[in-house]
Amino acid sequence: MPHRNSIKTLLIVDDSRVSRMMIRTFSLAKYPQWIIIEAASGNEALEIVDRDTPNYCTMDINMPGIIGIDAAEQILAKYPGIRVAIFSSNIQQSHQTRATALGARFVAKPVTEKSVAQVLEFFESNP
Amino acid sequence: MNSIPAKNEFAFSGEIGGNIAENIWDSIKSGLILVDSEGKILLWNDWIAQHSGIPAESALNHFLGSLFPDGLAAPFKTALRNVLQHKLPIILSNALHRSPLPLYPLPVAYHKQDRMQQSVIFTPIVTSEKKRLCLIQVTDATLSIKRERVLKSHSERLNKVAITDALTGAYNRRFFDERFTAEFGRAQRQSIPLSLIMLDVDFFKDYNDRYGHPAGDKALISVVEALKSQLHRPTDVVTRYGGEEFAIILPDSGSEGGRIVAEKLRTAVSGLNIPHGTSSVADHLTISIGIVSYQPDTSCNATCFLEAADTALYRAKHDGRNCVRHLVAPECGKPCPVDTPQADSPD
Amino acid sequence: MNSLSELQLDALTEIFNIGAGRAASSLSEIVGDEVKLSVPCVQLYQSSEINADTLSLNSPRLGAVRQHFSGPFNADAMLLFTEERAMEIVHDMMASQVDIEDVAEYEQEAMCELGNIILNACLSSMADMLDLTLNSSLPVYFVGATNVVLRQIISETNQPLILVLHIDLSIEKRHLQGCLVFLLSSSSLQKLLAHIDRFISGI
Numbered sequence: 001m002p003h004r005n006s007i008k009t010l011l012i013v014d015d016s017r018v019s020r021m022m023i024r025t026f027s028l029a030k031y032p033q034w035i036i037i038e039a040a041s042g043n044e045a046l047e048i049v050d051r052d053t054p055n056y057c058t059m060d061i062n063m064p065g066i067i068g069i070d071a072a073e074q075i076l077a078k079y080p081g082i083r084v085a086i087f088s089s090n091i092q093q094s095h096q097t098r099a100t101a102l103g104a105r106f107v108a109k110p111v112t113e114k115s116v117a118q119v120l121e122f123f124e125s126n127p
Numbered sequence: 128m129n130s131i132p133a134k135n136e137f138a139f140s141g142e143i144g145g146n147i148a149e150n151i152w153d154s155i156k157s158g159l160i161l162v163d164s165e166g167k168i169l170l171w172n173d174w175i176a177q178h179s180g181i182p183a184e185s186a187l188n189h190f191l192g193s194l195f196p197d198g199l200a201a202p203f204k205t206a207l208r209n210v211l212q213h214k215l216p217i218i219l220s221n222a223l224h225r226s227p228l229p230l231y232p233l234p235v236a237y238h239k240q241d242r243m244q245q246s247v248i249f250t251p252i253v254t255s256e257k258k259r260l261c262l263i264q265v266t267d268a269t270l271s272i273k274r275e276r277v278l279k280s281h282s283e284r285l286n287k288v289a290i291t292d293a294l295t296g297a298y299n300r301r302f303f304d305e306r307f308t309a310e311f312g313r314a315q316r317q318s319i320p321l322s323l324i325m326l327d328v329d330f331f332k333d334y335n336d337r338y339g340h341p342a343g344d345k346a347l348i349s350v351v352e353a354l355k356s357q358l359h360r361p362t363d364v365v366t367r368y369g370g371e372e373f374a375i376i377l378p379d380s381g382s383e384g385g386r387i388v389a390e391k392l393r394t395a396v397s398g399l400n401i402p403h404g405t406s407s408v409a410d411h412l413t414i415s416i417g418i419v420s421y422q423p424d425t426s427c428n429a430t431c432f433l434e435a436a437d438t439a440l441y442r443a444k445h446d447g448r449n450c451v452r453h454l455v456a457p458e459c460g461k462p463c464p465v466d467t468p469q470a471d472s473p474d
Numbered sequence: 475m476n477s478l479s480e481l482q483l484d485a486l487t488e489i490f491n492i493g494a495g496r497a498a499s500s501l502s503e504i505v506g507d508e509v510k511l512s513v514p515c516v517q518l519y520q521s522s523e524i525n526a527d528t529l530s531l532n533s534p535r536l537g538a539v540r541q542h543f544s545g546p547f548n549a550d551a552m553l554l555f556t557e558e559r560a561m562e563i564v565h566d567m568m569a570s571q572v573d574i575e576d577v578a579e580y581e582q583e584a585m586c587e588l589g590n591i592i593l594n595a596c597l598s599s600m601a602d603m604l605d606l607t608l609n610s611s612l613p614v615y616f617v618g619a620t621n622v623v624l625r626q627i628i629s630e631t632n633q634p635l636i637l638v639l640h641i642d643l644s645i646e647k648r649h650l651q652g653c654l655v656f657l658l659s660s661s662s663l664q665k666l667l668a669h670i671d672r673f674i675s676g677i
Contacts, residue, residue: 016488018481021677062491062512089488089495092508109492110603202504213598215610220587222568222580223504246583248612309533309558317649361565379647 008123009035011054013045013071014087015063019111023058023087026116042071049075054082056123059104061088061095069098076102085119087111158230158265163258164211166191175265178230178243195229203227206249210261214251221246221268228265244268292367294344295351303366303374310378311421311429318423322385324375325436326354326392326416329448331371333405334412346401346412347371353395357388374436382420382455389418389451397449413449415440420455427456478518482670487516490639490654493599497592501645505567510644511592513654519636521628526620529638529653531556536623537581539589539615543597545608546669547662551597552627553589553641555652557617560585566645586615596639596654604669633660 010027014020020038027034037052039045043065045057057075061068072084084104086095091108099106105122107115152159153173161170171186181194191207192199199207202224206217219227226242246268252260290302298306307323314321328334328350335343354365354373368374375392377385393416401412417440421432435456442452478486490513498511519528526532533556540552555563564584590613601608618626627636637656642649658666 016484016491018485018488018674018677025677089492090510090512091495091499092502092510094508109495110489110599205500205503209594209598213594213601214607215594215598216590216612217594218583218587218590218613220580220583222564222584223587250612251609305534312532362562 005033007033007035008056009037009052009054010123011037011039011045011048011052011057013039013042013058013063013068014060015040016060019060019087019109022111023116023119026111026113027120029113030117030120042066042068045071046074049079049082053079057082057084058087058119059084061086061090069095069102072099072104073102076104083123085122087115087119157267158263160191160263160265161252162191162207162261162263164260166207168194169260170262175230177233178235179228180231180235197229200224200227203247206247207261207263210249210251211259214253214259216251217249219245219247219249221271230265232267246271295348295367297351297354297373298364298366300366300368302364303368303376306364306366307374307376307433308429310376311432314378314421314423319379320381320423321421322377322380322382322388322418323421323432323436324377324385324389324392324416324418325368325440326373326375326414327440327444328371328396329408329413329415329444330403330406334403337403337405349399349401350396350412350414353399354392357391357395363388380420382453385418385420386451386453389416389453392416393449393451408448415443415448416451417441417443418451418453420453422455425456432456478667481674482667483516483518485670485674486637487513489599489603490516490596492603493596494592494641496599497595500591500595501567501588505645507646508644510642512642513639514642515640517638517640519638521631521634521636524624524628524636524638526624529554529624529655530640530651531620531653533558534620535617536620537561537585537615537617538623539585539593539613541590541593541597541613542611543608544610545601546606547658547665549662549666550630550657551593552655552657553592553652554623554655555650556620559650559652560617562648563588563643563645563650566648582615586613589613589615592641592654604673606669627655627657631657631659633658633663635660635663637663 008031012020012023014023024036027036037048037054039048041063045059059068059072068088069086072086075082076084084102086099086104086106087109088095089109096106105119107118109115152170155172155174158175158178159170159172160168160175162168167188167190168186171183176182176186186194192204202219206219210217221244226245227247228245230243230245231240232243244267246266248264250262250264252262254260290298292299310321331343334346351365351373354375358365358375362378364376366374377388380388393414396412396414397409399412402410403412404410406413417436417438419432419435419439421427435454439452439454443450446452494511494513498509501509501511531554535557536554537557537560538552538554540550543549543551561581564581567584567588568580593613594610597608597610637658639654641652641654643652
């Protein structure tokens with residue numbers, strides 16, 4: 001069971017700097033010891049996971065370049081141990097279904113304390 | 128934002144009592160329902176009572192959701208929820224929601240009738256005690272559709288003059304030029320296919336000489352009708368490009384689809400069986416068709432594309448007429464001309 | 475003030491994309507098929523820069539849905555599409571329900587509802603994220619020659635800056651671009667930006 005004080009690495013993937021800031025702020029408010037890495041696109045995220053494999057990852061969908069859910073699929077194929085939360089304003093059923101099929105959790109934006117709490121709960125829950 | 132004034136504080140003379148309000152709601156020729164944030168009915172005017180068959184006494188203080196045996200349609204429920212939550216007005220157009228509520232034309236014999244066509248407007252209301260309410264206005268849409276139809280056909284008749292060919296009813300050359308430029312530009316920008324058909328009535332001059340110009344005119348009208356009969360998408364339009372030459376733009380169509388359409392057009396015109404004694408191809412009126420298809424993400428430009436359609440038509444003529452010849456741009460066999468200012472689409 | 479900071483634009487883009495996501499979901503429910511709606515770009519233009527090219531609305535006629543919003547600031551919001559595209563969307567949305575000949579009759583109403591859904595979603599998203607209350611008038615749809623419509627938009631503001639959202643909408647196979655134009659008085663624009671700054675500094 002994850003220890004509340006253990007250090008985790010969270011990769012935040014979103015083309016909106018404001019969203020990244022908000023996810024970062026709410027996450028660090030709950031887990032100040034975590035390490036946060038940011039990526040502004042799916043392509044950037046793919047590069048980063050090889051260098052700095054995170055424990056957790058939040059992924060937006062609509063971004064320039066590869067779409068988030070495709071990036072998530074590739075990341076999980078390589079590193080199935082990473083917990084991925086799709087955190088998006090694109091709430092179409094097809095994406096939600098695909099996320100679930102990948103073993104990822106889908107959370108609808110806006111980024112609020114509450115929605116981030118849902119994401120964090122998923123990350124830190126028992127397998 | 129509308130607020131309900133405190134009792135008797137209406138916007139008109141204070142001498143008028145509260146009863147007047149009720150008389151007004153019941154006289155209005157459309158439906159008024161007022162619900163609170165839980166969907167409980169606070170107002171149920173006469174029009175609604177009549178057209179639903181549910182009298183006010185049975186509706187007031189009951190929940191709208193449970194009032195009707197079949198419940199409420201999902202979009203109606205969503206709209207109501209959204210208005211109460213966000214306090215922004217919402218329209219359920221008749222176009223997209225035929226009959227959200229079980230309301231019927233009078234006299235109501237609702238087991239046997241079709242529901243009345245409706246337009247619904249939801250308006251948020253906040254009371255002076257900060258309570259959220261929703262006013263639901265329902266109008267009978269049948270009348271406005273009829274009126275719209277009359278107005279539209281009148282103005283359409285006026286508008287159409289500028290872009291249609293008076294004889295055949297096809298669009299005219301001016302329309303084609305604009306439409307083609309727009310569609311080609313769009314195909315390039317969005318990397319989607321596009322096909323262009325250029326067709327020509329075989330030996331038309333001979334037909335006119337033999338049967339006279341009035342007959343020639345009639346023949347062209349029939350040809351256009353036959354062409355239109357094979358085109359089903361609103362975006363596939365027949366334009367009269369020249370005397371006996373017609374162009375058809377097929378947006379979103381690639382080679383396969385385009386060729387199928389072209390062949391259908393040829394068959395349809397041939398099938399008219401308009402006798403033509405001086406045609407050396409057949410004993411009836413036929414057309415030659417050239418079709419060019421645009422490949423997305425290639426460097427072909429509009430001028431070149433148009434020329435390729437002409438080339439394809441020329442080939443059809445050269446190969447014996449009454450046939451279809453097809454080209455794929457930009458593999459039309461010659462280099463694309465450098466963009467001239469005319470060729471640049473304004474998009 | 476001539477432009478928005480990168481962070482302000484980012485915040486607005488994010489706010490409107492969330493609205494777009496909600497609108498897409500509502501539209502999807504009506505159309506019964508996948509609807510994609512996104513706001514790829516938010517920009518503040520000088521009114522002198524507003525024309526058919528910058529708005530990507532190259533067509534002889536435009537269709538517009540308009541609502542007036544009020545609250546801590548006032549704004550007129552207009553959703554603009556080329557008339558052709560508007561007709562196409564409406565046709566697609568009504569697809570099986572209505573004959574092709576009748577589509578024109580329904581154009582006005584259907585566009586009103588489409589515009590209402592998108593405008594409300596964007597505004598309610600703004601209200602939620604910036605923590606304020608906005609009221610609105612009912613939507614009105616009108617069609618006109620492009621240059622006339624755009625000239626009218628430009629003439630209505632008392633200040634030279636116009637906020638424009640570029641919008642991408644896909645319904646089934648049809649893809650089109652439009653814009654959402656916000657007309658604000660200079661004091662309203664200032665107030666909106668103050669709310670955005672407050673939101674950003676609270677992150």
